[in-house]
Amino acid sequence: MIGRRAALKGLFATVGLAAVPGLAACGSSGSGGGGATSTTVSLGSNYSDAVPKKALADVIQQFQDAQKLTVNINTKDHEAFQNQINSYLQGGPDDVWSWFAGFRLRFFASKGLAGDISDLWSSSLAANYTQAQKEASTGDDGKQYFVPFYSYPWAVFYRPSIFQQKGYAVPKTFDEFITLAGKMKSDNIVPLAAGQSNGWPQLGTFDQINFRTNGYQFHVDLMAGKEDWGGAKVRATFDNWKRLTEYYQPNAIGRDWQTAAQSVLKGEAGMMVIGSQQIGQQFSTGGKLDDLDFFAFPSIDPQFGQDTIEAPMDGFCMAPKPRNKDNATKLLTYIASAPAQQTYLKSDPTSIAASNKADASSYNKLQQKCVQFVNDAKHITQFLDRDTDPGFASDVMINAVNNFIKNPNDIDGVVKFISSQTSQYFKK
Known part of the structure; x- marks a missing residue:
């Protein structure tokens, strides 16, 4: 949360179409992020601090082992990612990228800078989430653009x-x-x-x-x-x-x-x-x-x-035109799963998995109450600086x-x- 006010300034400021150096997505070659091959997928990540970076790496390693795919993680400083997100998305983002629910999601979805994953929600994701979480993952057009990963009320x-x-x-x-x-x-x-x-x-x-x-x-x-x-x-x-x-x-x-x-x-x-x-x-x-x-x-x-x-949700979006949509879909599906989210939260005893299928027996008392609190909510807001x-x-x-x-x-x-x-x- 340090420097959060600074990170808010100019988040959606008008900037050039070229990606900001250092934040651009990996290239489309086999050694880059998306990859021309069928065994790679790129992930743009703002999980730059040591603990969340390691926790996300553990999640991705499990995915790679299970799917026999290679995920190229493009990690950038958390605040730089937020400040430069507009250029990043317009310049060609990674296949999957970390972001937030609420206004910040709807803004980029309305600009065509986030990929429509409504079909994924219909086929497999909806069972993992409450209606309120789906509402928070939905753009102004009624389509879904976001996969919730974890939250904290x-x-x-x-x-x-x-x-x-x-x-x-x-x-x-x-x-x-x-x-x-x-x-x-x-x-x-x-x-x-x-x-x-x-x-x-x-x-x-x-x-x-x-x-x-x-x-x-x-x-x-x-x-x-x-x-x-x-x-x-x-x-x-x-x-x-x-x-x-x-x-x-x-x-x-x-x-x-x-x-x-x-x-x-x-x-x-x-x-x-x-x-x-x-x-x-x-x-x-x-x-x-x-x-x-x-x-x-x-x-x-x-x-x-x-x-x-109020329960801000962090999660992931897909590029409008991912270099490898099949692999991006597989990664998002895994990110939505309880095992993936619980692996991440091993490092954080104060937040909860977004999936309602997470095993509450692994949670401490505070987390168990948070789960019930979120699941019982009719509506979920994302915090003022994410909702406006x-x-x-x-x-x-x-x-x-x-x-x-x-x-x-x-x-x-x-x-x-x-x-x-x-x-x-x-x-x-």
Whole structure:
């Protein structure tokens, strides 16, 4: 997550058609990525950090052994891959390439830069995933372009031992949530840990409150610029959020999310809206992963209840014209399988396989709950910076949310600022 804001800038910026040096796909010769032979397939990967790179290599080795095919992995720095993705795709991508669900998927699918794999979904993939996951893998044209690999849900995380000790009950409604926060404050526990120096963490809280206030469809349409960012519904989201701000950790803008998560680990703060992957890393390192639990963000409007959750999904797409479509299809089919995903997750005790056929008995307690949480969801969102234009997320929403946290009484100013910027990013 380091440098995430920088990676968002210019993600979909207009650039030349030639692939950026160093990110171009491997060539079409036998020694290159796609290969003219029938035994090769190329994979463009942003899994550049040591642990995920090794984990993905283990998955690919199993595929190669089983299929007797050679996968040429074209690994590039995670943030460089995101920054230069437009040129990479227009310049001729690898047969299969790593990417994200949500707006970032739909954007490239609408430009014809991702391959239609609807037939693969119909023939074999659908049985591995929930309807909500299929929805997140679908372009604006109703066709599928994405294979989910792993995910991690966002929710309200807490230590059950402290809840038990203090007699706290998990809230179901927003009013109960506010009441619980008040009890924690009176017990000299910071109700809500908050770290916003990284820029993006509190975007997740906006998402939670917005789809609880206005529903899934309004949320995704708002992210796409199809709804009014200056309207009453967005104001209602900030009005609801304002009720929580008095329970926030002071100086959230000056604290990173890791430090905020550590305050939950230490028992200084009672709850935190964050992803399982982020806070789970802190608890795992601290040796207290067994004392980490979560609940769905409480209901605000009963008509929407808690039917929507946020669970960003990483996965893979196929090139529109892969050099070796048969082998690319075989690789995607394997990537969708439970064994492949569970092999990858051996290195990560905080995320879950996207496949609903994964063996839950191999999961820790946190992962098992995450699986049930995702499987029960009617709708799944992908996090604001994946569900909307990345420039809008980085240059508008981060600034707007920071201003709101600094002064939650100026909702008019925050909403007017957002609304004044939308025409730069969304076509009417």
